[in-house]
Structures are given as C-alpha cells and as structure tokens.
C-alpha cells in the first residue's frame with residue numbers, strides 16, 4: 423500500500439503532453455542508470471514508490487550494465503507495464519544493429535512495445551551515419567511502422583549535436599542535462615537548445631537535475647530549477663523510495679519562480695564563491711573563459727576546502743563529459759592570454775564574492791595545460 427506521503431504526491435503530480443505519441447506523462451521521470459547500483463528487490467521498491475507517487479515515465483538504456491538496468495526494471499514493471507511510457511536507448515548507428523538492440527531491450531523489459539527509443543550518446547559526427555540509408559533512423563522508422571515503437575528520441579553529451587539532430591530527425595523527445603550548476607557551464611542548453619526544441623514541438627526531458635549527485639543537499643530546489651529552466655520532464659535517477667518521494671514532492675510543487683531561482687543561484691553551497699553565475703559584470707572574454715573552464719571540469723575543481731566526501735565526488739564528476747580537450751582547443755583558438763584577461767577584469771567586483779583574479783589564474787592554468795595546483 424502506498425503511504426500517505428506518496429498519496430499526497432500522486433494527487434498533485436503534474437503531467438505534460440507528448441504530442442507525437444498522443445499521450446501525457448508525469449513531469450517526474452524515473453531514470454534507469456542508478457538502478458544498476460541497487461539490487462532487483464530494491465529496484466522493485468523504487469518502482470513501487472514511483473508508481474504510487476503518480477509517476478508514468480520510466481527511462482533506461484541498453485548500455486546501462488549491458489541490459490542489467492533494463493532487466494531489473496522489466497521485472498519490477500511486470501504486469502503493470504501499461505501504466506508507464508517506457509523508454510530505452512541504444513548507441514547503435516546502423517538499422518540492423520539498432521533493430522538487434524531494440525529486440526534485446528523489448529525482451530529485457532518484458533514487453534512487446536516501447537514508447538520511445540533513443541539514439542544514445544549521439545554526436546554531430548555520428549548524425550550522418552544515423553541518417554544515411556541503412557542507418558539507425560531507418561531502422562527505428564521501420565519499427566514505428568510495425569507498431570512496436572512509438573517514437574524516436576536523442577541524447578548526447580555534446581550540446582552542439584542537438585540543433586542539427588532536431589533538424590534532420592523526426593524526434594519526439596530529447597534528453598539533455600539541466601541543472602543549476604551545468605546550465606552555467608553549458609549556457610547554450612537553456613539559452614538556445616531548449617527554446618529550439620520548444621519551437622519545434624520536441625519534448626525536453628531534463629537529465630542530471632542533481633548534476634550527477636553533486637547537488638544532493640539541494641535536491642528539492644534542484645528539481646524545481648530543472649522545471650523552471652524549461653524541462654518538460656525531470657528525469658532523476660533515484661535509487662531509494664525516500665528519494666523518489668522527495669523528487670515527486672518537489673516536482674509537484676512546480677517550477678521555481680524567478681525570485682526562487684535568483685535566491686538559489688545566490689546561496690547554493692555547490693556554487694559558493696567559485697562558480698561564475700554569468701551576471702555580465704565581467705567583460706565577455708572573461709565570462710567566456712569561465713564558461714570554457716566549466717566545459718573542462720564543470721567548475722568543480724576549485725582548490726578550496728571541502729569535506730572528504732564532497733571532494734571525492736567533485737574529482738569523480740569533474741571529467742564526466744570528457745570535454746577537456748575541446749575546451750583547451752577553443753581557448754587556444756581564442757588567442758586570449760592570462761595577462762590580457764586579468765587586465766580586462768581589473769576592478770570588477772563580483773556580487774557572488776568570487777575572487778576573480780584567483781579564478782582567472784586557475785582557469786587559464788587549466789585551459790593551457792599549466793599547473794593550477796601551484797597557483
């Protein structure tokens with residue numbers, strides 16, 4: 423039986439339409455990656471709690487443990503698969519390979535139909551192969567025609583992929599990261615990609631609302647921030663029933679308003695006195711240098727004191743997007759120098775208390791392959 427807290431969340435769980443599928447889903451989606459970290463029995467408890475809260479969007483991937491996440495979720499959903507929009511992903515590029523993966527996903531998830539199948543971890547370079555004759559788009563189009571698939575989605579760790587992908591593929595949904603730390607590191611996501619998706623009628627599912635776990639102390643405002651930033655569905659990889667209820671309650675409370683967003687950016691401990699809030703007081707080239715630092719290590723490596731668990735988490739997550747080489751190449755191409763940047767920022771007082779000269783020394787050392795630990 424659901425407990426009283428989940429009944430409250432169920433009563434107020436908001437929904438959003440998926441126009442290409444002719445269905446609506448809860449604005450809280452259950453992510454599948456973290457189901458790898460828990461046993462099948464606990465996955466069942468998580469799924470029970472999620473359904474009791476009114477959740478109706480469950481997402482996983484073939485690549486999460488070579489199908490282990492799909493198998494656990496498939497077992498947990500047995501007999502009630504029709505209560506959710508069920509979504510999985512494949513990184514395959516050809517029609518034959520993605521068909522093989524789709525059939526494996528169907529078997530692991532114990533169903534004869536998936537609602538959406540994602541091109542997983544796509545890149546701009548890969549789009550030509552996906553869309554070529556005999557490519558994965560052709561394979562999924564055939565599956566849609568056969569009635570075993572509802573629509574196509576796409577996820578990537580390279581923001582520049584999304585625009586061309588939405589142009590070239592008839593996508594029902596995109597999955598893109600959306601949280602109050604990385605929206606500062608990758609401002610193209612809230613400023614261009616999400617509005618572009620909205621214009622095209624593509625539903626935005628926002629992943630990593632807790633920045634892969636770094637924002638765990640701020641889970642409720644983080645989930646509400648993700649909604650406010652434009653995500654239609656907040657996909658959160660919760661791995662315990664209390665976490666499910668916490669995110670469900672946050673989503674039910676709705677998006678943060680403008681004052682709430684400003685307050686969060688001002689006070690969030692994970693941003694502290696180091697992460698640039700892009701307020702515009704610094705010259706454009708300085709602000710863009712901090713953006714490149716964010717692309718390189720998510721502005722997580724700040725050479726400030728942290729408790730051991732937080733320090734370890736930062737070290738582990740800072741390279742998650744593997745964008746360091748690209749950030750260094752972009753910085754080199756900009757022709758900027760540390761001295762010129764320091765001179766340009768002279769006299770700027772950061773309203774968030776960031777020591778701009780120190781941050782510039784660290785950022786330029788990172789971006790030029792220098793030694794930030796000597797700064």
Ligand code: SF4
Pocket residue numbers: 697698699700701702703704709770771772773774776778
């Ligand atoms: S003043 Fe602070 S928040 Fe504003 S752009 Fe400069 S470093 Fe970023």
